Amino acid sequence: MxxxxxxxxxxxxxxRDPRSLxxxxxxxxxxxLLFGTVLSLDVRHVPISVVDRDGTASSRALVAALTxxxxxxxxxxxxxxxxxxxxxxxxxxxxxxVVPRGFExxxxxxxxxxxxxxxxxxxxxSAQTALGYLEQYVTDFGARVEGExxxxxxxxxLRVLFNPELASDRFLLPGLMAMILMVSATIATALSxxxxxxSGTMEQLRVSPLSAAQVVLGKAMPYSMLSLLAAVLVMAxxxxxxxxxxxxSLLLLLLLAGLFVVGAQGLGLVISxxxxxxxxxxxxxxxxxxxxxxxxxxxxxxLRSMPRALQLLSAVLPVRYxxxxxxxxxxxxxxxxxxxxxxxxxxxxxxTMLGLAIWRLHRSEL
Amino acid sequence: MSASTASPASIPAITVQRLTRRFGDLLxxxxxxxxxxxxxxxCFLGPNGAGKSTLIxxxxxxxxxxxxxxxxxxxxxxxxxxxxxxxxGYMSQRFSLYGELRASDNLELYGALYGLSGRRLEERLDRxxxxxxxxDRLGHRVDALAGGFRQRLxxxxxxxxxxxxxxxxxxxxGVDPVMRRxxxxxxxxxxxxxxxxxxxxxxxxxxxYCHEVVIVSGGRLVAQGTPTxxxxxxxxxxxxxxxxxxxxxxxxxxxxxxxxxxxxxxGVGVHARAVPGVSPDEALALVARTLGRAGIPCSPPExxxxxxxxxxxxxxxxxxxxx
Amino acid sequence: MTxxxxxxxxxxxxxxxxxxxDGMSFHVRTGEMFGxxxxxxxxxxxxxxxxxxxxxxDGGTVRVLGRDPARRDRELKEAVGxxxxxxxxxxxxxxxxxxxxxxxxxxxxxxxxxxxxxxxFTRLGRFRRWRxxxxxxxxxxxxxxxxxxxxxxxxxxxxxxxxGVDPVSRRELWxxxxxxxxxxxxxxxxxxxxxxxxxxxxxxxxxAGRTLACDTPAALRASRRGTVMEVVCAPVRRAxxxxxxxxxxxxxxxxxxxxxxxxxxxxDALTDLVAGLAGVSVSAVRRVQPSLEDVFxxxxxxxxx
Numbered sequence: 001m002x003x004x005x006x007x008x009x010x011x012x013x014x015x016r017d018p019r020s021l022x023x024x025x026x027x028x029x030x031x032x033l034l035f036g037t038v039l040s041l042d043v044r045h046v047p048i049s050v051v052d053r054d055g056t057a058s059s060r061a062l063v064a065a066l067t068x069x070x071x072x073x074x075x076x077x078x079x080x081x082x083x084x085x086x087x088x089x090x091x092x093x094x095x096x097x098v099v100p101r102g103f104e105x106x107x108x109x110x111x112x113x114x115x116x117x118x119x120x121x122x123x124x125x126s127a128q129t130a131l132g133y134l135e136q137y138v139t140d141f142g143a144r145v146e147g148e149x150x151x152x153x154x155x156x157x158l159r160v161l162f163n164p165e166l167a168s169d170r171f172l173l174p175g176l177m178a179m180i181l182m183v184s185a186t187i188a189t190a191l192s193x194x195x196x197x198x199s200g201t202m203e204q205l206r207v208s209p210l211s212a213a214q215v216v217l218g219k220a221m222p223y224s225m226l227s228l229l230a231a232v233l234v235m236a237x238x239x240x241x242x243x244x245x246x247x248x249s250l251l252l253l254l255l256l257a258g259l260f261v262v263g264a265q266g267l268g269l270v271i272s273x274x275x276x277x278x279x280x281x282x283x284x285x286x287x288x289x290x291x292x293x294x295x296x297x298x299x300x301x302x303l304r305s306m307p308r309a310l311q312l313l314s315a316v317l318p319v320r321y322x323x324x325x326x327x328x329x330x331x332x333x334x335x336x337x338x339x340x341x342x343x344x345x346x347x348x349x350x351x352t353m354l355g356l357a358i359w360r361l362h363r364s365e366l
Numbered sequence: 367m368s369a370s371t372a373s374p375a376s377i378p379a380i381t382v383q384r385l386t387r388r389f390g391d392l393l394x395x396x397x398x399x400x401x402x403x404x405x406x407x408x409c410f411l412g413p414n415g416a417g418k419s420t421l422i423x424x425x426x427x428x429x430x431x432x433x434x435x436x437x438x439x440x441x442x443x444x445x446x447x448x449x450x451x452x453x454x455g456y457m458s459q460r461f462s463l464y465g466e467l468r469a470s471d472n473l474e475l476y477g478a479l480y481g482l483s484g485r486r487l488e489e490r491l492d493r494x495x496x497x498x499x500x501x502d503r504l505g506h507r508v509d510a511l512a513g514g515f516r517q518r519l520x521x522x523x524x525x526x527x528x529x530x531x532x533x534x535x536x537x538x539x540g541v542d543p544v545m546r547r548x549x550x551x552x553x554x555x556x557x558x559x560x561x562x563x564x565x566x567x568x569x570x571x572x573x574x575y576c577h578e579v580v581i582v583s584g585g586r587l588v589a590q591g592t593p594t595x596x597x598x599x600x601x602x603x604x605x606x607x608x609x610x611x612x613x614x615x616x617x618x619x620x621x622x623x624x625x626x627x628x629x630x631x632x633g634v635g636v637h638a639r640a641v642p643g644v645s646p647d648e649a650l651a652l653v654a655r656t657l658g659r660a661g662i663p664c665s666p667p668e669x670x671x672x673x674x675x676x677x678x679x680x681x682x683x684x685x686x687x688x689x
Numbered sequence: 690m691t692x693x694x695x696x697x698x699x700x701x702x703x704x705x706x707x708x709x710x711d712g713m714s715f716h717v718r719t720g721e722m723f724g725x726x727x728x729x730x731x732x733x734x735x736x737x738x739x740x741x742x743x744x745x746x747d748g749g750t751v752r753v754l755g756r757d758p759a760r761r762d763r764e765l766k767e768a769v770g771x772x773x774x775x776x777x778x779x780x781x782x783x784x785x786x787x788x789x790x791x792x793x794x795x796x797x798x799x800x801x802x803x804x805x806x807x808x809x810f811t812r813l814g815r816f817r818r819w820r821x822x823x824x825x826x827x828x829x830x831x832x833x834x835x836x837x838x839x840x841x842x843x844x845x846x847x848x849x850x851x852x853g854v855d856p857v858s859r860r861e862l863w864x865x866x867x868x869x870x871x872x873x874x875x876x877x878x879x880x881x882x883x884x885x886x887x888x889x890x891x892x893x894x895x896x897a898g899r900t901l902a903c904d905t906p907a908a909l910r911a912s913r914r915g916t917v918m919e920v921v922c923a924p925v926r927r928a929x930x931x932x933x934x935x936x937x938x939x940x941x942x943x944x945x946x947x948x949x950x951x952x953x954x955x956x957d958a959l960t961d962l963v964a965g966l967a968g969v970s971v972s973a974v975r976r977v978q979p980s981l982e983d984v985f986x987x988x989x990x991x992x993x994x
Contacts, residue, residue: 005793009779009786016781016820200775204836207741209766210794407945413855414826513729542728542896543883543985547942554943558926570856571884571982576945592946594921594973609907614871630860631867633722633906634890671977673884678856 002210006218010192014222024188024226028180029233033241035176046130048072048095049087051080058104062115065141066097071133084118094120095130173244174326175299177234178260178319183289185227185261189268190285192219193361194278212362216354220265227261228254247333256329256339259346260322264289266353267318273360293319321345378437379404379531379562380425385434387420394420396585397434402564402578404530407557409573410566411678412582418566421582422533425564427451439530439562452480455524455532462520465509469500469519472508473526480527487526494522498552514545521552532556534565538572550575570674579674583682593674600672600680602642604649608657609635610664619660625652637670692755694719694844694875695740701748702735709735711898712749717877717891722870724889725879726981732898733879734774737846740877741771754844767795770842772833774849780822784813787821787836795840807835811865827858834865845869847878851885863888883981894985901988906981913979913987915955920963921947921973928969935962942983949977 014021048067052059067074075093078084084096098116106113117134121127193215196202205215235253238244246253268285275281293299296310297319303311314320325342328334336343380402387395395417402408410418423429425438427447436443439453463472473494477487495501498518503511508519517537524532534553538546553575557563565576573579574593581589581596589596606626610616616636621629626649628639640649646669653667693716702710710732717723725733738744739751742758742765751758756765778787788807792800808814811831816824821832830850837845847866851859863885870876870890878889886892886906893903902909922928929941929948937959940951952959963974979987 002794002796005790008793009782009790012786013779013781199780200773200777201779203743203773203775204771204777204791205794206743207766207769207771208791208794209763209796214794409945413857414853415855542730543982544989545728547982547986551943554926568855569882571882574944578945593944594946630864631871633888675856675860675884679860682857 002214003218003221006210006215007221010219011222014226020188021226024184024223025230025233028177028184028230029237031180032173032177032234032237035180036173036238036242044070045073046071046095046126046133047075047093048097049075049078049084049093050097050099051078051084052099053101054099054103056104058107059099062099062103062138062141063097066134066137071130071137088118088120091120094126095134097134172300173238173242174330175297175323177231177238178297178322178326179290179293179299181227181231181234181257181261182264182293182319182322183286184230185223185264186268186271186289187282187285188227189219189223189265190271190275190281191278192223193269193272194275194281197276198278213358216269216358216361220262220269220354223265223268224258224262227265228258231257231261244330246330248329248335252336252339253326253329256322256325256343256346259343259350260318263318263346263350263353266350266357269357270353270360273357273364289319292317296320298323316349318346318349321349378402379406380408380436380438380564382425382436383434385421385424385436386432387417387424387429388432394585395424395431398582398585398587399434400580400587400590402562404560404562405557406578407553407563407565407576409576409579410564410582411568411570411573411579411674412566413568413682416582417585418582419535420585422535422564422566425450426454426456426533452527453529453531455527455529457520457524457532457534457537463508463516463523466507468505468507469511469515470504472519473504473523476523477526482527490526490528494525497525497555498522512545514542514548517545517549518552521549525556529561531562531564534563536567537565538567538569546572570678573674581678581681588681589677596674596677597672600676604640604644604646605670605672605676606638606640606649606653606667607632607635607670608638608653608664608667609633610657610662612662615660615662616657616664619656619662620653623652623656625649635665691719693717694721694754695877696752697736697740697749698751699749700736700739700746700751702739702744702746708898710739710746710749713895713898713900714749715893715900715903717875719875720870720873721890722866722876722878722888724886724892725877725895726881726883726886726892726985727879727895728881730897731895733895734848735898736895737771737848737877737879741769741846767840768843770837770840770845772830772837772845772847772850774852778821778829778833778836781820783818783820784808784824784832785817787832788839791836792839797840800839803839803841807838810868811835812861825855825858827854827862830854830858830862831865834862838869843874845874845876847876849879849881851880851882883985886981892981894981894988896985896989896992899992901985901992909981909984910978913984916952916958917977917979917983918950918952918959918963919947919973919975919977920950920971922966922969922971924969928966928971931966931969932962937962947973949983 050063052063063074066072072095078087081098084098087093088096096118100113100115103113103115115138119127119131193202196205235246271281271284271288275284295301296306296314297317298314303314303320321342325339325346328339328342378401382401383399384397385395385399386397398421410421412418420429424431424443425436427443427450431444438450441449441453443450464475467475473491477490482490495504498521500515500518500522503515508516511519538549553563567573577592579591579593579596580587608616613631613635617629617631620626620636620638625641625644626638627641630637638653640652650667650669657664696716698714700710700713701708713732713736715725725736727733735744739746740753740758742761745759754765754768756762758765779790782790785804788804789800792804797803808817811834813828813832813835816828821829824832851862854862866876880886889906891903891905892909894901894909902912904912920928923946925943925946925948929943932938932941932950937953937957938950939953942949950959958976960974963971
């Protein structure tokens with residue numbers, strides 16, 4: 001079969017090019033490891049200083065509860081509020097806490113004591129997060145102290161499903177994996193057809209009985225296999241290095257990944273069939289995958305908070321569907337019944353891209 | 367003895383003695399010695415990879431030899447390479463022109479590179495433009511000019527600083543025969559004015575335009591002489607040309623004759639070379655007789671003049687398998 | 690008379706405003722080695738591409754084995770072989786693998802046997818496990834030729850097959866091509882080398898998208914009627930200047946160590962003129978045939994601007 005002949009040739013060429021193989025199969029896993037370690041919206045070891053005006057067992061317990069975990073790190077007790085101000089200004093602490101006099105008494109007698117916190121807002125995101133932690137801790141503390149009393153210090157109680165610690169890495173990892181795979185898969189095939197054009201072998205193929213479909217499919221096959229292998233390595237890395245356990249079906253995961261990489265490579269082949277030089281193909285592949293994957297796919301920034309136009313644009317990105325499907329299967333243990341829209345979208349993308357690549361190749365002049 | 371059109375004194379413009387260059391294990395140029403005079407057109411003929419480019423680069427002062435000496439335009443290539451560069455003109459294979467600039471811009475640029483300015487530059491520009499007949503194309507962008515014009519422009523740029531010695535590296539790749547002839551006319555005029563011209567080529571028929579031909583192969587100088595002298599070296603081996611409607615049969619019949627070697631198909635006929643010692647008449651008769659006996663109809667055999675390709679192939683037998 | 694293997698009739702094709710083919714016409718007979726000869730920009734590669742169905746014509750017709758190649762029908766593709774000017778090999782695959790690939794995409798039956806024959810024919814058997822990019826230019830061309838022949842085509846297009854190839858490999862390549870033609874293959878090859886044109890059965894001289902002349906090399910050379918005298922002498926320039934002073938001399942072409950003399954009157958051998966050149970030593974005089982280059986230049990001049 002001619003498609004097999006093309007696939008065999010591509011595989012042979014790839015096996016003689018260890019650098020490309022590394023980039024295609026191993027690099028994604030390495031990138032996942034690197035970026036996964038660094039990428040986290042969590043804020044840890046936030047330096048905090050306390051002025052404890054009360055000096056009671058309760059106030060000490062509060063401070064202890066706050067700083068016993070990983071989130072806050074007590075740099076020391078301050079003597080006065082102006083000292084706190086100085087510390088904040090100098091950037092030595094991010095949060096300053098003041099426990100007022102009469103804190104314990106108020107607690108015990110059923111009052112509603114308040115603690116005051118000042119947060120360095122120059123890094124808005126981490127400031128907000130720190131504030132959030134603070135509120136959570138204080139609420140918890142209040143609940144524990146009260147024991148049976150039903151009224152909480154805070155009016156709302158939050159119950160977080162699926163990701164109780166709100167560990168951002170779990171949230172971010174699927175997006176990271178998707179982006180890395182998209183970029184590498186697209187670039188791999190983006191160069192494939194153009195290279196043949198540059199070297200002159202494409203002309204020979206055109207003159208042979210080989211059809212455009214046979215060329216495209218023959219090229220897509222080996223690359224897809226290798227990219228799927230890369231995807232498996234990425235997920236293994238996520239599991240080994242970050243403890244990301246897949247709640248749902250591994251098979252479904254593979255299906256998602258498979259459809260996704262085929263689509264990405266289809267896109268790469270389309271790019272390859274419309275560009276004239278490897279340089280341009282590479283740039284086009286990079287720009288068309290990296291930025292959209294990062295910004296409008298739901299990787300970091302939630303889709304719903306984006307302007308309508310961008311939301312519409314993200315509807316044609318396969319990354320968006322892959323991320324949402326991935327999160328579903330990995331974090332929520334969703335089955336096919338829940339994520340069939342994503343599966344369908346990815347399948348649609350894959351077929352459209354391959355079809356487009358075939359059509360472009362068929363019609364292109366040399 | 368070369369039939370050079372010598373100017374008043376036959377001064378050697380280039381003297382090369384046992385010039386050698388190694389790249390690791392590879393002996394790119396192997397102990398080459400020769401001389402070239404003012405007013406002479408010397409051709410370095412050889413296939414790609416024979417060492418021509420390496421040799422030229424050494425003579426231009428761009429590459430240091432491993433051993434041996436060479437003097438070009440009075441300067442020693444080893445001791446004074448920069449002086450050599452100042453005295454020679456060089457036209458490269460790809461013409462080294464700036465496509466987006468106009469012809470006149472390129473000329474001015476090269477003039478400036480060689481330190482020409484003011485009145486001197488003006489004079490030289492006029493001189494060079496008239497020599498190469500570029501007059502009406504000066505204002506055109508180079509990439510809009512046809513190959514022949516670009517060739518002349520590249521030559522003009524190389525001649526601006528009035529060099530005594532000019533190197534032309536594969537100057538006529540793919541150019542129109544009409545333009546090529548005009549180009550060689552130019553070269554000839556240049557030589558007449560006393561310039562020593564050294565050109566390299568792998569087009570065997572270009573060597574015909576040169577006074578002296580040096581055949582290079584595998585880094586070594588394998589033959590030297592005028593085109594006629596070189597062809598006469600094969601005089602002892604008659605080349606017979608015969609046309610036939612049944613070239614395959616003719617080939618088979620003639621290949622069986624022991625006095626005929628190198629029998630090959632050629633066009634609608636056969637070329638056969640007789641062994642040394644067979645006279646032209648004998649050779650022709652032999653061919654006619656052989657074909658007649660085999661009942662193969664053919665045209666009367668003729669003695670074909672040997673070409674430089676024949677000379678070359680006679681000297682360099684085997685094919686190189688690797689780069 | 691059997692139908693020609695390939696024909697191009699009054700072909701016209703422009704790229705934008707530039708006419709690449711401007712009424713070019715010629716035909717190639719079955720079992721013939723045909724040369725399309727002309728400088729860069731003459732339209733040789735364009736003509737070949739048209740005959741392969743890669744470029745559609747603006748005007749005129751093209752036929753290969755009686756069919757229109759623009760239709761791109763499968764049967765025709767199987768019958769046609771093409772060796773393009775650029776290297777059409779996979780450098781990172783071995784000799785064996787290259788032939789295998791092209792054999793596979795043409796669905797050649799009994800590929801192994803065919804490959805053995807081809808490698809034997811091109812004498813590449815020894816290098817079968819070598820990567821193609823390690824071979825010399827000449828060997829790569831032979832490999833490319835083998836890949837082109839794997840599916841036993843009836844018609845072969847070779848675009849400048851000997852450009853950049855050293856003379857030894859060039860002759861070997863020509864030997865192979867001659868054998869192929871003998872076995873019945875119709876071959877069209879393009880070349881800028883006029884001396885190569887001599888090796889073809891018939892030749893079309895082309896320039897600026899048009900055919901200047903089309904005939905056997907011998908007939909073409911004979912068409913430039915009249916004597917050409919070759920005079921080996923020195924100093925060459927002086928001889929030329931003196932000869933040009935005579936009204937009997939039509940043209941003088943200077944070569945390195947001799948001149949070609951074209952008398953105005955076809956039968957005037959100019960022997961007395963040559964003998965009487967002052968200050969010139971003449972070592973040989975003989976009548977020669979005009980070269981194809983002479984014919985080409987003459988035709989160009991005749992065709993006008």
